[in-house]
Amino acid sequence: MTEVLGDMKDMERAAKFNEVNLKITSRATEGTHYTASIRPFYGGNQYYMVVYEIYRDVRFVGAPPSSIGKFGYDTDNWMWPRHTGDFSVFRVYMSPDGKPADYSPDNIPLKPKYSFPISVKGYKNEDFTMVMGYPGSTERYMTSYEIDELMTIQNPNIIKIRGARQEIMWKDMLADEKIMIQYASKYSGSSNYWKYAIGQNQGLEKLKVRDKKLQEEKAFMEWIDSDPSRKAKYGDALDLIMNAVNAREEQTNAVQYLQECLQRGSEILSYAGQMQQLYEALGAEDQEKINESITKARTSSENYFKDYNVPTDL
Numbered sequence: 001m002t003e004v005l006g007d008m009k010d011m012e013r014a015a016k017f018n019e020v021n022l023k024i025t026s027r028a029t030e031g032t033h034y035t036a037s038i039r040p041f042y043g044g045n046q047y048y049m050v051v052y053e054i055y056r057d058v059r060f061v062g063a064p065p066s067s068i069g070k071f072g073y074d075t076d077n078w079m080w081p082r083h084t085g086d087f088s089v090f091r092v093y094m095s096p097d098g099k100p101a102d103y104s105p106d107n108i109p110l111k112p113k114y115s116f117p118i119s120v121k122g123y124k125n126e127d128f129t130m131v132m133g134y135p136g137s138t139e140r141y142m143t144s145y146e147i148d149e150l151m152t153i154q155n156p157n158i159i160k161i162r163g164a165r166q167e168i169m170w171k172d173m174l175a176d177e178k179i180m181i182q183y184a185s186k187y188s189g190s191s192n193y194w195k196y197a198i199g200q201n202q203g204l205e206k207l208k209v210r211d212k213k214l215q216e217e218k219a220f221m222e223w224i225d226s227d228p229s230r231k232a233k234y235g236d237a238l239d240l241i242m243n244a245v246n247a248r249e250e251q252t253n254a255v256q257y258l259q260e261c262l263q264r265g266s267e268i269l270s271y272a273g274q275m276q277q278l279y280e281a282l283g284a285e286d287q288e289k290i291n292e293s294i295t296k297a298r299t300s301s302e303n304y305f306k307d308y309n310v311p312t313d314l
Contacts, residue, residue, distance in 0.1 A: 024049065033099060043141035055100045057093040057107050074191055078199050143238065144213035145245040151204055153253055155197040161260040162194040172312045182307040190264075267313045271304055 008016060025036035028049065036051045063069060068085035076082045092110040095101035142150070169187050173180040204210065217238055224230045224237075262269050278293035 043139070045141055053100060055092045055094060055110060057101060057103045059091050059093065061089040061091050063088040074188065074195065077192065078195050142213070143241050143245075144210050144217060145242045147204065147210045147213055149245055149249070149252065151201055151210075153249065154256060155201045157253065157256045157260060158194060158197040159201075161257070161265065162190050165265055166190055166194065169312060172309065179309050179312060182309055183312065186267075186307075267308060274300060 021038045024038060028034075028051065029036050034051050034053055036049055038047055038049045040047055064085045064087070069087070071084045072079075072082060076084060093101075093103075093107040094110045095104070095107055098111075101107055139146075139150075166187060169183050169190070173183050173187065221238065224234050263273075264270065275297060278290070278297055281289035281293045
């Protein structure tokens with residue numbers, strides 16, 4: 001099996017990675033009911049194979065009232081400590097033989113081999129803490145150039161554009177109770193990363209992250225320069241990243257404005273994108289797919305327009 005090599009071109013490397021990924025995960029799960037995927041971590045600096053046992057019969061048990069689940073609302077969002085009861089309780093079911101299964105009235109509650117006990121003894125300083133989660137990405141390997149881009153282009157754009165849109169939504173929400181209901185979730189979704197961008201810039205500045213990156217890069221270059229073979233292989237690494245980030249500045253700014261103002265900012269344009277399947281079916285003159293797409297479009301339009309207010313969007 002050919003390895004994924006660092007000197008491959010991007011398209012070649014991506015294709016080879018997919019090929020290797022499929023071979024390794026197929027071999028690891030062959031003859032079992034497990035699924036697996038090889039995923040990049042730490043900005044692609046490390047790869048891990050994650051093996052899943054997927055239970056498909058999961059039933060909702062309960063959730064706290066919104067006054068508890070939404071306690072603190074946006075005021076406490078992205079803050080620490082955050083006092084909120086934002087949780088739901090589900091029960092996982094398995095087949096009588098203990099395997100994952102589709103829903104059936106014959107299924108029984110899952111009995112795991114072990115579950116974490118809950119302590120009511122309280123905690124003390126330096127106690128062990130486990131944080132459960134599966135982050136979608138990490139930015140810990142950003143260079144100082146990428147930190148500059150984040151702080152001077154990406155985050156300011158989010159703060160400016162979403163801030164303006166949220167002012168429009170909030171004005172209409174306060175003026176009409178119906179619009180308040182229609183746009184509460186939309187406003188919350190927009191303000192989530194609007195507040196994140198504000199806090200991230202403040203944190204990066206307060207913690208002097210860019211200065212720390214510059215120190216790391218200086219030490220990295222000293223390590224490279226101390227060995228001719230390393231210098232030949234990695235000597236241009238930081239310059240290549242710097243040139244790439246600087247060269248994409250105008251494009252990064254323009255693309256982000258298109259995304260924030262049109263794709264995310266304009267509801268009706270975003271909804272129009274959902275008609276892609278119908279558009280393709282019409283072009284192929286496939287009557288079966290056309291009918292299927294029309295049915296889906298009618299259903300989605302009913303759900304979409306019940307929470308849509310034309311003056312707010314336009």
